[in-house]
Amino acid sequence: MSAEQESIFIGIEIEEPAASDPELARKLEEVCPVSIFEATDSGTEIIASRLDECVLCGLCVEAAPAGAVTIVKKYEG
Amino acid sequence: MRFYEYEARKIVELAGIPVTEYGFCRTPEEARAAAEKIDGPTVVKSQVLTGGRMKAGGVQFADTPDEAATHAETILGLEINGHMPRGVLVDPKAEVKQEYYAGVVWDGTAKKPLMLFSDMGGIDIEQVAEEHPDHVGRGHISNLDPVFDFQAKQVIARTGVTGSQLTRATPILARLAELFREKDMLLAEINPLAELTDGRFVALDAHMEMEGEAVGRQAKLLREELEIAEDDTRESYEPSDFERRVKEIDASDHRGVIQGKDHNFDGNLGLVIGAGGGSLTLTDAVRSQGGKPANYSEIGGNPSVAKACGLAREVLQKDGVEKIAVMMSIVSNTRVDIVARGVIKACLELGLDPSETIAVFRIPGAWEEEGAKILDYYGVEYYDRSVSLWDAAGRAVEKVQG
Ligand code: SF4
Numbered sequence: 001m002s003a004e005q006e007s008i009f010i011g012i013e014i015e016e017p018a019a020s021d022p023e024l025a026r027k028l029e030e031v032c033p034v035s036i037f038e039a040t041d042s043g044t045e046i047i048a049s050r051l052d053e054c055v056l057c058g059l060c061v062e063a064a065p066a067g068a069v070t071i072v073k074k075y076e077g
Numbered sequence: 078m079r080f081y082e083y084e085a086r087k088i089v090e091l092a093g094i095p096v097t098e099y100g101f102c103r104t105p106e107e108a109r110a111a112a113e114k115i116d117g118p119t120v121v122k123s124q125v126l127t128g129g130r131m132k133a134g135g136v137q138f139a140d141t142p143d144e145a146a147t148h149a150e151t152i153l154g155l156e157i158n159g160h161m162p163r164g165v166l167v168d169p170k171a172e173v174k175q176e177y178y179a180g181v182v183w184d185g186t187a188k189k190p191l192m193l194f195s196d197m198g199g200i201d202i203e204q205v206a207e208e209h210p211d212h213v214g215r216g217h218i219s220n221l222d223p224v225f226d227f228q229a230k231q232v233i234a235r236t237g238v239t240g241s242q243l244t245r246a247t248p249i250l251a252r253l254a255e256l257f258r259e260k261d262m263l264l265a266e267i268n269p270l271a272e273l274t275d276g277r278f279v280a281l282d283a284h285m286e287m288e289g290e291a292v293g294r295q296a297k298l299l300r301e302e303l304e305i306a307e308d309d310t311r312e313s314y315e316p317s318d319f320e321r322r323v324k325e326i327d328a329s330d331h332r333g334v335i336q337g338k339d340h341n342f343d344g345n346l347g348l349v350i351g352a353g354g355g356s357l358t359l360t361d362a363v364r365s366q367g368g369k370p371a372n373y374s375e376i377g378g379n380p381s382v383a384k385a386c387g388l389a390r391e392v393l394q395k396d397g398v399e400k401i402a403v404m405m406s407i408v409s410n411t412r413v414d415i416v417a418r419g420v421i422k423a424c425l426e427l428g429l430d431p432s433e434t435i436a437v438f439r440i441p442g443a444w445e446e447e448g449a450k451i452l453d454y455y456g457v458e459y460y461d462r463s464v465s466l467w468d469a470a471g472r473a474v475e476k477v478q479g
Pocket of ligand 1: 031034035053056057058059061
């Protein structure tokens, strides 16, 4: 799952099955300081309009299983 | 926040400082009634938030209530420095034996309130301090501890005032200092503080300025005691749409701070500047090198991308703006990458090329490397701390002037 639309600078990718894990979704919602994730019954929803607010703190990456969450800096590509 | 004289008078009165019986009036009829109540010669004063009332004819003396009403009618229609009066103050023409000055100001260097007293009242304290320094007594007070009368007494005694005058003036200065702290004032002055022929001390005129951030905390005084409406901002001029919108953007998000002013600015170089006192320095640096700023601004304290974008959008949309300069002081802790994202986003949303629109970007600060990557990607000319504020401003002027 990825949410790059609407953002200019930052994209976030969450691999399956982590993206559909409601438990991880709650964690991501809790750790992100700029409220980019929303926990739903079917897993994590990324609020695309908030992606550019990402402060690159890496807390979401740490909260998820290794390699499940990737931050994409579009200006590096 | 500034106060009209009649409100400042009420503030000192509430603090227990004696004042003469005064009347705030909005019509000539009210002025006549106030003069009748005073039952003697009066002075009718324009209530405007600007100086130069006396010179402009905004202060008139009246011997009868009819005369007071006539003066009120004239003054109520008299514009002073672009300000129409809110009303007039009708005051008894006091029998004054001597005029003094009592004031408390915020000393930004010492970070403490400073009490001031002079036995030469009725004129500007700055003038007295310059021409007769031995007639001005000074003394700091604590930000936390209560103000004691002996502290006020020491300040007054430094001007050579003794005896019953010293005894009577002391509690007035001490109460003024107490009110300064309790009511979050930046300036509280009584000038003149008059010694009447019967020996009483009264405040004949008062001037107060409250810290803008304290307005919420002082709601009881402002809304209940003084009945000042919430939308009565007391700006010295009507804020422009630009200023209003920037204020709204700032209020919509608690992260970081932005400010924008464009009163008397009509240049072609938009400024997104700030941090560590950098705004004034940078505005001066642009002007001194022949540039024409389109606005003044302040940005700092790590705003969100949306906030930085909002300020940049507003600046870019101002009439006449050709380019913007994004610059901050050397001591900025604000994240460079976040501001870079904000201003570039503003350009892109408005269909502008960031490399053409952003004349220079100079923000030494946190996350410099990340910021440089973004600026490189969009082809924006940027500088780090090795380039001075002066040089960065000069480069912006050079680019906007082609
Ligand atoms: S890096 Fe930090 S700010 Fe960005 S999405 Fe992850 S938790 Fe949120």
